[in-house]
Amino acid sequence: MINTTQKHQATLEQAIRALHNRTYFSHYPENPLPDVYGPDADAQGRAAYDARRGQPYAELQQGEPEAWVGQEESPYEQQPLHITYPYYAPETLVCNAQQAFGPWRKLKPADRAAILIEALEGMKARFFEIAHATMHTTGQAFLMSFQASGPHAADRALEAVAAGYEEQTRLPEQAQWDKPTGKYTISLRKTWRAVPKGVALVIGCATFPTWNTVPGMFASLVTGNPVIVKPHPKAVLPIALVVAEVQKVLVAHGLPATICQLGVDADDRLITRELAENPAVKLIDYTGGTEFGNYIESLQSQGKVVFTEKTGVNSVILDSCGDLDKVVQNLAFSVSLYSGQMCTAPQNFFIPEAGVQVGDTLVPYEEVVQKLASAVQGLAANPKAAPHVLGAIQNPATQERVVQMSQRGHRNALAHGQVDNPQFQNARTCSPSLYELDATQKEHFSQELFGPILLAIKTKDTHESIRLAAELARKHGAISCAAYTTNPELKEEIMDQMSLAGTPVSFNLTGGIYVNQSAAFSDFHVTGGNPAGNASFTNPEFVLKRFTWVGFREPATS
Numbered sequence: 263m264i265n266t267t268q269k270h271q272a273t274l275e276q277a278i279r280a281l282h283n284r285t286y287f288s289h290y291p292e293n294p295l296p297d298v299y300g301p302d303a304d305a306q307g308r309a310a311y312d313a314r315r316g317q318p319y320a321e322l323q324q325g326e327p328e329a330w331v332g333q334e335e336s337p338y339e340q341q342p343l344h345i346t347y348p349y350y351a352p353e354t355l356v357c358n359a360q361q362a363f364g365p366w367r368k369l370k371p372a373d374r375a376a377i378l379i380e381a382l383e384g385m386k387a388r389f390f391e392i393a394h395a396t397m398h399t400t401g402q403a404f405l406m407s408f409q410a411s412g413p414h415a416a417d418r419a420l421e422a423v424a425a426g427y428e429e430q431t432r433l434p435e436q437a438q439w440d441k442p443t444g445k446y447t448i449s450l451r452k453t454w455r456a457v458p459k460g461v462a463l464v465i466g467c468a469t470f471p472t473w474n475t476v477p478g479m480f481a482s483l484v485t486g487n488p489v490i491v492k493p494h495p496k497a498v499l500p501i502a503l504v505v506a507e508v509q510k511v512l513v514a515h516g517l518p519a520t521i522c523q524l525g526v527d528a529d530d531r532l533i534t535r536e537l538a539e540n541p542a543v544k545l546i547d548y549t550g551g552t553e554f555g556n557y558i559e560s561l562q563s564q565g566k567v568v569f570t571e572k573t574g575v576n577s578v579i580l581d582s583c584g585d586l587d588k589v590v591q592n593l594a595f596s597v598s599l600y601s602g603q604m605c606t607a608p609q610n611f612f613i614p615e616a617g618v619q620v621g622d623t624l625v626p627y628e629e630v631v632q633k634l635a636s637a638v639q640g641l642a643a644n645p646k647a648a649p650h651v652l653g654a655i656q657n658p659a660t661q662e663r664v665v666q667m668s669q670r671g672h673r674n675a676l677a678h679g680q681v682d683n684p685q686f687q688n689a690r691t692c693s694p695s696l697y698e699l700d701a702t703q704k705e706h707f708s709q710e711l712f713g714p715i716l717l718a719i720k721t722k723d724t725h726e727s728i729r730l731a732a733e734l735a736r737k738h739g740a741i742s743c744a745a746y747t748t749n750p751e752l753k754e755e756i757m758d759q760m761s762l763a764g765t766p767v768s769f770n771l772t773g774g775i776y777v778n779q780s781a782a783f784s785d786f787h788v789t790g791g792n793p794a795g796n797a798s799f800t801n802p803e804f805v806l807k808r809f810t811w812v813g814f815r816e817p818a819t820s
Contacts, residue, residue, distance in 0.1 A: 266515065267372050270379040274372075277424035280783040281800075287783045289420055290386055290413035294405070299389065307390020311398070314499065316344040321506035323519035324348065324358065331528050333495040337401035337654035338686035347498055347526045352536040358520035359461040359488040360542055366521045367458050367486040371430040374484050377511055378423050382416050384507035389413065392472065395499040400469050401654030401690070402600055411472040411500050417782035418799060419476040426484035426805040430456040433811070438818055449818035456809045458486030459567060460544035463537050465558070467549040469603050469656055471497035472504055477799045478547025478569055479522070483508075485808040487545060488521045492534055494550075495527045496656070539564075545808055548572075552710075552739070552793070559796065567807050571605065571787075573710040574739035574794030577731035578611045578777075579756060581724040581747035582619035586633060588772040589746055594637035596744070596776045597694050601652045601681075602714040603660065605794075606742040606778040610707050610734070611718045612727035619748070631718045635676040635696050638716070642681060642693035649683040652714075655690045660713040664692050667715050672697040672706070675718060701726060708738055724752055728759050735763035739794030741787075743767045744777040764791020 273289065280287035291298045318330050327348030334343040350358075366374070385392070389412035396407035439450040462482035466475040471493055482489050493501050502524055509519040527533055538546055538561055547569045548558045555572035562568050583589050596608055611634065617626040625633075642648050655661050664678050676696035683689045694714035699706055701721045711717075721727045724747070731743060743765050745756045753769065760767050766789065768777045780787040780799075787799040797804055 266380055267376040270376045271372075273379055273420075274375055274424060274427060277420050277783070278428050281421065281424055281428070284784045286781070288413065288417055290382075290389075290416045292409050292413040294390065294393070294408050303390050307388070307392075308394050310388075310391040311394035314345055314395075318346045319348070319499070319502055322348055322502070322524055323509045323513060324350065324523050325520075328354075329528060331526060332498070333527075333529065334399050334498060335496070336398040337656050338398060338683070338689045340688050340690055343398065343499070345499060347502065347524070349526055349528050350523075352525070352533045352540060355490050355523055355525045355537065356461060356540050356542050358523060359490055362488045362518040362520040363458075363460065365517055366483075366488055369486070371427050371456070371484065371486075374486065375423050375427040377515055377517075378480055378484055378508070379420065381508040381511040382419055384510060385416055385504055386412075388503055388507065392500050392503050395503060396471065396497075399471065399497040399499055401603070401656040403650045403653040405650060406600060406653065410470060414782065415472040415476050418473065419480040421782045421800045422477045422481040422805065423484045425800050425802065426481050426808070429802060429805050430485060430809065439815070450815045451818040452813060452815045454811055454813045456485070457812050458809045460487060461540075461542050462487040462489045462545035462547070462808070463543050464489060464491050464547040465534055465538075465550065466491065466493040466497070466501055468494040468497045469600075470549070471500045474549040474571065475501050475547075476504065477804070481800070481805050482545055482547070482808055483522060485805060487808060488523075490523050490525045490537060490543075492525045492537060498524075498526055538566075545569075547797075555795075569797035569804065569807075571741075571795040571797065572739060572793070573712065574605065574741045574792070575610060575708065575710050575734045576606065576608050576740050576742045576777075577734065577744075578608045579724065579727045579731055579743070579745040579747070580611060580613045580618050580630065581727070581745070581752055582749060583746045583770065584621060584748065585772065586618060586620045586625055586630070590633045590637040592772045592776065593634065593744070594641050595651065596778050597638060597714070597716055598641050598648075598651050599776065599778055601655055601660075601692060602694060603656060603712065604778050606780065608742070608744055608777060609711060609715065609717060610731070611716060612701075612721050612731060613718055614723050614727065615720050616723070618746075627720060631675050631696070631698060634716075634718065638694050638696065639676055642679070645682060645684075648681050648693075649685065652681050652691065652693065654683070654686070655692050655713070658690065661690060661692050663711060663713055664695060664715060667697065667711065668695065670706075672699060676716075678714065701730060704730075708734060710738075725755070728752075728756055732759040732763045732765075735760065735765040735792050735794075737793070739792045740765040741794050742777050744771060745769050764789045
């Protein structure tokens with residue numbers, strides 16, 4: 263254990279500095295370059311993924327399962343993967359976690375952190391396999407699959423480890439307490455322990471099965487809590503590979519593999535509610551739809567600590583800019599990336615009826631909408647770029663939502679269509695559509711329309727745009743907001759109103775940075791300040807609520 267702790271101490275200290283500085287830091291290179299990961303890494307990763315298809319997933323070390331189950335299918339092939347996973351009843355998973363709690367909680371925070379970083383290094387060696395697994399369960403294009411489920415997820419996990427370690431070691435383990443009283447001194451020896459809460463449950467989503475899962479997973483583990491990872495049944499393999507790496511390192515250090523378990527649904531038995539309601543489960547992390555998220559949050563009345571990321575209505579406020587063509591190109595990429603299947607993807611575009619000020623020229627509303635539609639269409643029709651940007655549609659219900667939207671009678675500025683993918687002829691694809699609404703039609707733009715659906719909303723002026731964007735965030739939640747203005751007073755108004763609505767704002771983005779992106783060690787993903795979620799990756803509260811400080815004191819002996 264000492265060697266592992268020393269091995270990763272420098273990485274841990276570097277990550278803690280990055281948390282404080284909030285400048286660019288990435289421990290895991292985000293580009294799949296041969297000189298970084300090896301010339302054969304991609305081929306080996308693809309071969310490893312291909313070899314898993316049609317086979318039982320046998321890497322987990324959780325004991326003999328009750329059954330083998332699997333429901334995944336590739337959005338690129340629209341065919342089942344035929345991978346099966348070991349199924350364990352919820353009570354078995356919880357019992358295993360309870361038995362593993364003691365050995366794990368008794369380790370020093372530094373030792374737990376080192377073990378988890380060692381597991382992340384094992385994950386790094388499998389980034390390409392994880393990428394292909396992500397691609398064929400979520401529909402993300404390869405590069406996004408590699409980055410989001412590999413380096414970016416690992417950085418978020420490391421961020422959680424660093425934050426958890428720091429909060430557990432911020433205070434001294436012991437102190438001599440001397441209180442002068444005049445004639446004599448009262449002396450006490452005081453000690454403190456950071457005591458973990460207990461069994462933790464992490465509920466994953468279908469679109470980002472590792473990126474959204476590992477922050478809560480590693481935050482609970484580093485603070486001494488055994489974890490049950492409950493993935494979405496349609497996206498198991500990417501996070502199963504990560505759990506397997508954690509278990510390998512645990513066993514190598516003489517610890518129970520069941521400190522971190524994978525719990526999958528049986529085909530005829532969904533286990534999430536049973537796990538969440540089990541009295542032994544003290545911590546729950548959840549990513550997904552608002553309705554089920556509200557149910558998870560309701561379990562706080564049972565004394566559970568809950569961290570949620572749900573759905574939101576993300577806005578773009580267009581007021582003024584220096585180069586409208588660059589703006590719409592940036593936004594076109596943002597809405598097209600992974601076909602809008604991102605919690606940070608823009609949906610509502612608020613545009614003043616008078617238009618957008620571009621330098622000394624006022625560009626009319628109609629032309630702004632046309633430019634945006636043309637930029638989106640141009641990307642979707644680009645045979646070289648489109649397949650690698652839009653990817654595929656993960657859930658058929660998302661495609662059905664696009665079809666239903668086209669039947670509601672809104673003015674259609676851009677119709678959806680298929681995206682040709684020469685590599686995968688049967689891919690489930692859908693290009694973005696754009697509809698025009700008036701600001702008075704609030705009931706039509708006050709909910710998340712998950713997927714490639716954009717709404718251009720005509721407002722009286724930018725002040726109304728700001729008011730509507732902030733109101734939607736307060737009432738329905740928002741995870742991102744983009745704003746374009748060259749007016750300092752309006753910029754301050756946007757910052758003031760959106761901050762009160764608990765929503766971060768990206769101003770005047772053009773070029774190679776997009777509103778969708780959230781950087782580990784710098785950006786807080788979700789604020790916890792509006793209905794889109796009650797937690798944030800990774801502020802101190804995200805780790806502090808996973809353990810309790812308990813003090814002990816006794817008379818000091820000389």
